[in-house]
Structures are given as structure tokens and as C-alpha cells.
Amino acid sequence: MGRAPELLKEYRERLEGIKSPLVAEDAAWESCALQARRIIRDCADSLHRDRVEVRGSLIQQVESLGMQRATQGIYGVHSIRAGVILFDLVFDALAETVAAVPSEVGRFRAGVRALQKGIGDRLEAGALGHDTYLLNTVREVNAAGQRQLAREIHDHLGNHVNLALRQLELHELDLDLRPEDAAARLAAVKNTLTESLGIIRDLVTQLRRAEHEGTLQSAFTAFLESMEITEPQVRVQVNGSEEWATQPVLDEVFLVVRECLRNSLAHADADHVLAVVDIAPYGVHALIEDDGRGFDASAVATAGRANGVASATERVELLGGTILFASDPVAGGTRVTITIPLLDPPGEPADSAT
Template identity: 40%
Template structure:
């Protein structure tokens, strides 16, 4: 089998035409690799190198291994993953490039006495070049995912530390101060009940945190998750009734999860502070909106005079992040009603 420099030169000369054809075919399948100039420039550079290796194989009469550093492909893949481009997009693009380059090589070799052998060399070189790059790209994607998981774990650990400090630590600290006060003022009849109340609140908070750590409501049913939280309290009073209407899958699991966290905090506040005999939770999930209400018949409070770290600021922020609206209506001996409305964006599922 004789190498053919003329065919190799023809393939090199056609590289810009081939890359333009490559780009158009990627655009025809809505590939994200042509979504912006930066991504396409990276893609076309790899395509140009693969075409060059294929031409070298025809010119030299041997299979050519890529001599370009694959660590650049590794880093490029990490960047692609960060922009939402997944490995299957690269696999499909690689298959398209092989088809385009092989078709051009076959056309150039038409009538050549060693066409079959040279085309076989070209195919082997193309396969090797694309395979090695896809392998490096898959490793880059794995690296990106591992970094994402590590970041999520770090964020969860920081959140857990904040929750323990703000929600449990504050209650225990308050109980300690009350106990210390009782030691120096034995005639103060309010100190011990206040300490017991603070410790009870800490127990509620601890139970809420352990319930949250057992799993996300997105893995199950909203009503079941709320009922499990109430059951974990081992209550004698108040009586809690939960009603959930509608289809949970109309909303994103992340939205349902956030709604659960808001309702759970409302329940926790009602159970811990309201001195209520009954608490009701009503949730309606429509295709366009989630509406929910938590109502108790307890002693009520003035929302404008509540101290920080009581959970009300947190649930308000959660509602606002979802473009929702949370309203609290309460008064002395009038009970408390918390209403929540969260829009469901069309096409989000």
C-alpha cells in the first residue's frame, strides 16, 4: 500500500469546508456546542486537529495517534459541564465529525488503487482521535461532578452548623441562663419554667433537624412527610389535621421541598409556642399555583415584635426565593394563620 500525499493535501485543503459543514449539522440537531462562539471555537479546534491527523495517516501510510495534550481537553470538558453541556453532546458531535471526514476522504480516494487500505487507515485514525478525546472529556465531566458534590456537601455542612447554632444553640443557651438565674435567685418562680420551655424548644428543633436529615420530601409525598414530622413530635396536644389536594408532580420537586420546609417550620412554631388545642394544615396544588395555610387556635402573638431566629424570617425568605408570598395574621388570644402562595411556572416540569 502506497501513501498518497496528494489526497492528504486535498483533505487538509478541505478542512474549512468540512468544519463549516460540521457546524451546520450540529446546528441542525440543536447541539449546544454551537450555542456560542467560545464553545464552537473549542469544538472546531479539536475538529481541525482530528482532520489533520487523518490527513497525516493517508500521507504516511500508518495509523496516527493524537500528539496533542489531552489535559487541555480535560479542562475544556470541565468548562463545558459548567455551562450545562453533557458528555452525550460530545459523543454525538464526534460521530458526526467521523461521518463527514470519512465521506470526504472516500470521495478524494475514489478510483485510487489503494483506496480501501488508505480509507481503513483514515477510519482507524479518526476512531482513535475521537475516542481519546471523548475519554479525556468524560474524565473532565467526572471531575466537574465530583467538585459539585463536594461543594454541595460543604454547603450542607455549613447549613447544618448554622441551624444547630441558631436554632438549638440559642435555646440551650437561654435555658442555661435561666438555670443560672434560678441558682442565684431561688425565689424567682419564672426561671425554671422558662428554662424548661427553652429546653423543650431545643428538643423540637433537634427533632426537626433529624427529620430533615433523613431525607427530602422530594423523594416522597408532601402529606406523608408532614405527617411524619408531626408523628416524630410524639404529641398529646395539640391535635393536628393535614389535608393536601391536587397533583404533586405539577410542581418541581425542589419547589415541593421548599414548601414542605416552610410548612414544617409553621407547624413547629404552632406546636412549640402557640399553646393551641388544634392545628390545621391545608394545601392545594393546582397546575399554576400552590396555596397553603397553617392555622391554630392558640394564644397568638404580635408578628411585628418577634425576635430574630424564630424561623419567621427564614420562611419569608424561602417564599420570596420562589417568587411566592407569605402572610401572617395573628393577635392576642386570636390564634395564628400563616398563608402561602407559590406560582408554578408553566413548562418547568
């Protein structure tokens, strides 16, 4: 416990090194540091008592923390990365604590198990809170869409159908009295019903718009077709609803991911290239990876030969996001992870009839 301040200091420095949003603001770091202190305390108690001591009642509070981080646009992957870093730091501290007394292996085992359980249980609770927020948000967005559809049906389609019915009633009343007006009346009914069919087609088109042109998926498909790729095998997948992001953000995401794909296709000599874009109510997350020959990202940037890397980084940072390049020039393979927060939470759109 005497080393706790030192461990927390190094913990924060490592999180800053990977540009984690958990240290971007003081409030986010304080909640992260609080959980770290509790984990360290549980490890110390387990080491001291030679049995696993993890305070489960405190872990349950993390579920609300998971919901809070979701509202802040902090992806679960950042919590996992932070957990891995904390595990490494505390594991080494536990090992150093018992290194002078080899006979205390049992205590070391209890401390490590407490470390594993403390981090694992918190990640699980945080994921539950995160999922709860996401499900509630999706439910709210779906409800807003249903309300929009109800308004469209009531205001436009319902009005036209009522008008057609009224015209038919008038036709029945006037059929015997003024038969010369029957043809005109029926023509008006036909026109009204034709307009109603047009409204129905428009509503169906809106409901299916995610399947038509203009989506990120179709844009990436068109890009890959233009490249006339024979090798390597390339797969691009877009998940989520594009309604959660503005068009300028989607345009930037496309340009950045496309640049990463171009780099892989041009330089990696890979067998497989994968790009996955996840669009959620609180942010956009993208992963691009290949199994080709890697490169030293820091060396390339220092040498001034990373125009693509610099351009992608600048675009993401201008959106308030982060981009990380991980590559191994010896073992091979490159992975790029992109996180862009969406500052405006989804809700019922003001101009919903688009």
C-alpha cells in the first residue's frame, strides 16, 4: 500500500501514453484511480491474510460507472486496455513484495487471484452498465423513429385517405341528383388515392434507406471495386446506424479508413485485410488490420515519410478522436484503431421528415 501513489502515477502516465480518454478529463481519471486504489487495497489484504479478499459490494458500483462512461463516449475497449496496464503494474509490485521471502508463494497466489478477480469483475460490471445504456439509447431512438412514422401516417397518409372517403360520400349523395358530376368526383378520388400511394412509397423508402446508396458500406464497396483487387482478400464491415453520426463525421471516417486500406494494399503485401466500423450513439470506433509485413510507425513518422499516417491522425484529432498504430516489422501485421466521440446524444430529430 505504501507503493500505491507510485503505482497510480505510473498507471496514469501509461494511459496518457496510449491517449486513453480515461485520463483526458480529471473526473474520468478520478473514477479510474478510485477503482485502481480499491483493487490495490484488495490485493494488499489478500497478500496479508493469505486468502482472496475482494469487496464485491464495491464492484457493483462499477455498473453505473459503465453507464457514465458510455454517456461520455468512452468505449469499453479503453477500460480493457486500462485493466491490462493495471494488471501488469500491480502484478510486478506483488512479485517484488514477496521476492525476498520465497516461502510466501501462497500469499503471492492469493494476491494475484485477487488482482485478477478485482479487474475481471469490474470489467464485467462496467460492460453490463455500458450495454444497459446502449440498449436504452437504441430503444429511445427506435421509439423516436416510431413516433416520426406515426406522425407521417397521421398527418399525410391519414389526411389523404379521409379526403378520399369524404369524396366518395359526396359522390353517393350526388349520384342521383347530379349525375353529370360523377366522373369528376371519381377522378378526384382516384387522384387522392394515387397521392396516398406516393406517400406510402416515400415512407417505405425512408424505412429502407439504410439498404440503399449513400451508406458507408456502399461507399467502401465502390472503393474496393475501383481498386480491382485480386489479392489480398479484403473485407469491410459497417455496423450500427449512420443516423447516429453527422454526415461530415461519416465522410471523415470514410477518408481515414480508406487511407488505411490503401496503405495496407500498397505496402503490406498481406494475405488478408480487415476493416470494421462500429457506429454507436456515443461514438464511432474503427479497426483496420492486416497480416502483412509491419513497419516501425514511430520511425516512419520521424523520418517524414508518413504522409498517410499524418493525414489520418490529423483528421481524427480534428474530430476530437484518437488513432493508434500498432505494427511489428519483425513478426508482421499492422493494426489501426480509431475512436471518435459523438458529442450530441441521439434523440428525436427536429427535422424528422428527411
